[in-house]
Every structure is written in C-alpha cells, then in structure tokens.
Amino acid sequence: MLLSTYGSRGDVEPLARLAVRLRELGAEVRVCAPPDEDFARRLAGVGVPLVPVGRSARALTTAAPPPSSLPERAAELIADQFATLVAAAEGCDVLVATGVMPAAAGARSVAEKLGIPSVSVTFQQLTLPSPHHPPLAYPGRPFPPEVTGNRTLWDLDARSIDALFGAALNTNRASLGLPPVTHVRDYVVGDRPWLATDPVLDPWRETPDLGVVQTGAWILPDRTPLPxxxxxxxxxxxxxxxxxxxxxxxxxxxxxxxxxxxxxxxxxxxxxxxxxxxxxxxxxxxxxxxxxxxxxxxxxxxxxxxxxxxxxxxxxxxxxxxxxxxxxxxxxxxxxxxxxxxxxxxxxxxxxxxxxxxxxxxxxxxxxxxxxxxxxxxxxxGTVGTDGAAVAARLLLDVVSRDRAPVSA
The missing domain is CATH 3.40.50.2000 (Glycogen Phosphorylase B;)
Known part of the structure; x- marks a missing residue:
C-alpha cells in the first residue's frame, strides 16, 4: 500500500500512525512525502520506508517571499507526484491520497493510470463541499464579500481550484495518456472521501451526494520518553x-x-x-x-x-x-x-x-x-476517540478485498 501526501507535519504524522496499524494487520506499506529530515526520522522510528517527493516542505513554507506563484508551485507539485508515484505505486493494491489539493490530484491520477483503487483523505472537513459550512479561500483569491451563501461559495471554490490547478493537472495527465479532468476538486474528493478527525472535536453533518466516512483521528501512542x-x-x-x-x-x-x-x-x-x-x-x-x-x-x-x-x-x-x-x-x-x-x-x-x-x-x-x-x-x-487509524486500516483492507473479488458473469 502507498500512503501519499505533501504538506506539513500535520499531513505526515497521521500517515505514520496509519502505516503502523496496517503493518500490524500484515500489509506492506510505504509513505510518499516531502524529503524533510524530521519526516524521515519519524517514519524511520516506526519502521516505515519514506519515498521522498519534491522539495522540502519546511523550506518552501518558511521562504520569504514565496518562491513562486500558487499556480506555478501547484504545477511543480503535480509534476513531482507524477514523476515519483508512478514507480512508487507499482505493485501496490491501493493508494491513499492526502495533503494539499494539487498533490492529491496528482496522486489520484497516478492510481487511475495504474488501475488501482485510491482513497481521498482529509484531516479537516473544510475542504469537503457541504451546505453547512463555507469553503476555505486560497491565498490571494478571497471570495467576494457580498457572497454569503454556502452553496454559491462552493461553486466559486470549484472555479477557483480549476483556475489554479486545472491546466497543470491535465497537462500531466495527458503525458500519461489520461483524459482531462473537468472539475479538479470533485475529482480529488470523489463521492466517498474519508474524514480522519474525531467526531466530538469535528462533528460532520450528513450531506447529500457525498458519502463521507469519518474514521476518527489517526493517533498512535507515542511512547518516546521526554529528554x-x-x-x-x-x-x-x-x-x-x-x-x-x-x-x-x-x-x-x-x-x-x-x-x-x-x-x-x-x-x-x-x-x-x-x-x-x-x-x-x-x-x-x-x-x-x-x-x-x-x-x-x-x-x-x-x-x-x-x-x-x-x-x-x-x-x-x-x-x-x-x-x-x-x-x-x-x-x-x-x-x-x-x-x-x-x-x-x-x-x-x-x-x-x-x-x-x-x-x-x-x-x-x-x-x-x-x-x-x-x-x-x-x-x-474522556469522550475523544483513541484509535481511528485502526478503523482506517481495516477499511483499507476491505477496499483491497473488494477490488480483488471476482466479477460474476
């Protein structure tokens, strides 16, 4: 199994927790993430190999001014995913895609090319379209202040994501012989995304046409002693x-x-x-x-x-x-x-x-x-759950089992 992300420690740490639970169930796991030293050290500490992708997330986050515009950076992230994941995902039964939107779009495209199932995961619900909350605005692209309806804001969000990431994604998809994606956000989210958060801290309200699976937060006991x-x-x-x-x-x-x-x-x-x-x-x-x-x-x-x-x-x-x-x-x-x-x-x-x-x-x-x-x-x-990673690991094995099931005539 390949667990893929690009982002900060908050994007990488949960994958380490999930990887441990998967290995306990007998699965082989690798994690594709930025090449930051602290990420590599954390994954090595739990015995999970890191497949480095792209440039250091810390270097890019702390750079001032930012090294490039958002569309240019997104194009680089997507290209990095295609360049690395095609080989990294070879032979895998399932791919977990998370992290920033363009990286997740690239990861899901690679899974599509290889013909393996992929699961879209988010660690907060604000990227999941819902009439119950507004979307997050991207830097430099604020929503018009006069627009307040959530449904309209989500429509604007979809257009903004397409404008930022659509051309780069489809250029890379064409290089692998894949058809263009019309709506990037809907492609990444899919119709059954996973929400890896605790339902007490982050209660999800049911939304038509979006079968969200809330697994609970992916938490692994950390027995590392304090200095x-x-x-x-x-x-x-x-x-x-x-x-x-x-x-x-x-x-x-x-x-x-x-x-x-x-x-x-x-x-x-x-x-x-x-x-x-x-x-x-x-x-x-x-x-x-x-x-x-x-x-x-x-x-x-x-x-x-x-x-x-x-x-x-x-x-x-x-x-x-x-x-x-x-x-x-x-x-x-x-x-x-x-x-x-x-x-x-x-x-x-x-x-x-x-x-x-x-x-x-x-x-x-x-x-x-x-x-x-x-x-x-x-x-x-006392009400916060403790083992969403175990729930997610079992669900992933179910995904693999369904994909392997023979199709009757």
Missing amino acids: DELVAFLDAGTPPVYVGFGSMPMLAARDVARVAVEAVRAQGRRVVVSRGWADLVLVDDGEDCFVVGDVSHQALFRRVAAVVHHGGAGTTTTAARAGVPQVVVPQATDQPYWARRVADLGIGVAHDGPTPTYSSLSAALATALAPETRARAAVVA
Whole structure:
C-alpha cells in the first residue's frame, strides 16, 4: 500500500500512525512525502520506508517571499507526484491520497493510470463541499464579500481550484495518456472521501451526494520518553504553560516569543517554548523558561497547565485527549475553525487573530487557566476517540478485498 501526501507535519504524522496499524494487520506499506529530515526520522522510528517527493516542505513554507506563484508551485507539485508515484505505486493494491489539493490530484491520477483503487483523505472537513459550512479561500483569491451563501461559495471554490490547478493537472495527465479532468476538486474528493478527525472535536453533518466516512483521528501512542533535561525542568516546579506554533513560519517569531513569555509569567506560570518551524527562541536566560525541539506532545501535554498553539488539527486533538486547556492563536487555513471548536466545547480560548499581544494573550490565558476550563477539558478528554487509524486500516483492507473479488458473469 502507498500512503501519499505533501504538506506539513500535520499531513505526515497521521500517515505514520496509519502505516503502523496496517503493518500490524500484515500489509506492506510505504509513505510518499516531502524529503524533510524530521519526516524521515519519524517514519524511520516506526519502521516505515519514506519515498521522498519534491522539495522540502519546511523550506518552501518558511521562504520569504514565496518562491513562486500558487499556480506555478501547484504545477511543480503535480509534476513531482507524477514523476515519483508512478514507480512508487507499482505493485501496490491501493493508494491513499492526502495533503494539499494539487498533490492529491496528482496522486489520484497516478492510481487511475495504474488501475488501482485510491482513497481521498482529509484531516479537516473544510475542504469537503457541504451546505453547512463555507469553503476555505486560497491565498490571494478571497471570495467576494457580498457572497454569503454556502452553496454559491462552493461553486466559486470549484472555479477557483480549476483556475489554479486545472491546466497543470491535465497537462500531466495527458503525458500519461489520461483524459482531462473537468472539475479538479470533485475529482480529488470523489463521492466517498474519508474524514480522519474525531467526531466530538469535528462533528460532520450528513450531506447529500457525498458519502463521507469519518474514521476518527489517526493517533498512535507515542511512547518516546521526554529528554532528561525537560523532565528535570518539569519536576522542579508547578506545571508550566506550553507555547508552540508547529509548522507555522511566524515571521515575527522573536516578538511572538517575547509576548508569550511575558504573558505566561504574568499568570505566575513557568513556560516551555517549542522552536517549531518558526525557530522560536527564549528572550532571556530566566530559570522559569525552557526551550524544546521535537518532543512527544502526548507525554508533554499531560504535564502542562495549558497549551498555546496555532490550531493545527493534530495539536488540537492531542491537547484535547490530554485534557489540558488550550489557547488557539490561528494563523491560516483551517486553524480558525479549530479555534472555534475549542471555544465552543469550552476547553479553551480562540484568540482573535494571528498576532497575540501581551494584553490579548494574558486575557486568553486567564480564561484557559481557570479551574472551570480545566474541569471541562478533563470531561471532553474522556469522550475523544483513541484509535481511528485502526478503523482506517481495516477499511483499507476491505477496499483491497473488494477490488480483488471476482466479477460474476
């Protein structure tokens, strides 16, 4: 089986979890993902081979200004998928396509060319057309402010995706002898997409003509021990507040780190700062601060008083499972949605906007650190599922079995 993606850690990490579950069921698995060192290390840690595709996702995400326009970058992503996946998927029984839209379009096209079934997967529901929510706008292509109806917005979304990605996709499809795709989004989503999110955190409302399969979030127990120095810091005082923004570049990273440390200190708390792709650093050498790199969030979040983060699906879910209050400072894409879900569930605070100030973050932390918020977070933690990856693995084997079943005359 080939699990294919292009994106940040939030796109790669779930595939590592799914790969482990598939191997436990006897399947051979490989993952096609960007060639970033941390992705390769994570996959190697669970014994899954990485097939590198394209350029470093971190380098492209943190580049300023961006290296190319969105259509040009999409054309490169699609070409990379065709160049790599045709060989990588040879002999596979099924292909899982996820990640950014153009990469998923390329992956599904390769599966079509090879005649193997493919499954489209998303880790948030905002890319799935539904009358119950609006689509995400692509950078530089905002929707007209006077248009508010969800159905009309989804029609505009389809046209925008075709304009951005259609020509590049169909040029590459023609090179493999495939017919052109009329509507890129509908081709990628298909009529039975998988939604790999927890139904408590991300409830899906049934939508006509779209048979969404919600598997639950793909979570694998992470038994990686915390570094000794971090454990010593945690043991030396009261639970600190965690601050980290994952794969977000945060151009004003030093200012954000300073604001966060000052706001946490104002609450009488210590702080753990995660470097992330923004390369956050400590603003002084105070003994109440500790900086970490890539550590187990599952182990760390159970030992902190609150989690301040960007609102990625994976971080939101891990914090919710740990029963720790959250302050979500959304930066882009689906992150405002996860911030709203955290606030609606009463397990934390949705910060207003992507740039925290001392005042705004202090107010958010005061709410998050209140006893009633922690109590609510503990209650919700008991309702969040634990093994969507196992569900997905069994479903994938069913897909393979159906595809192999003989056709009666």
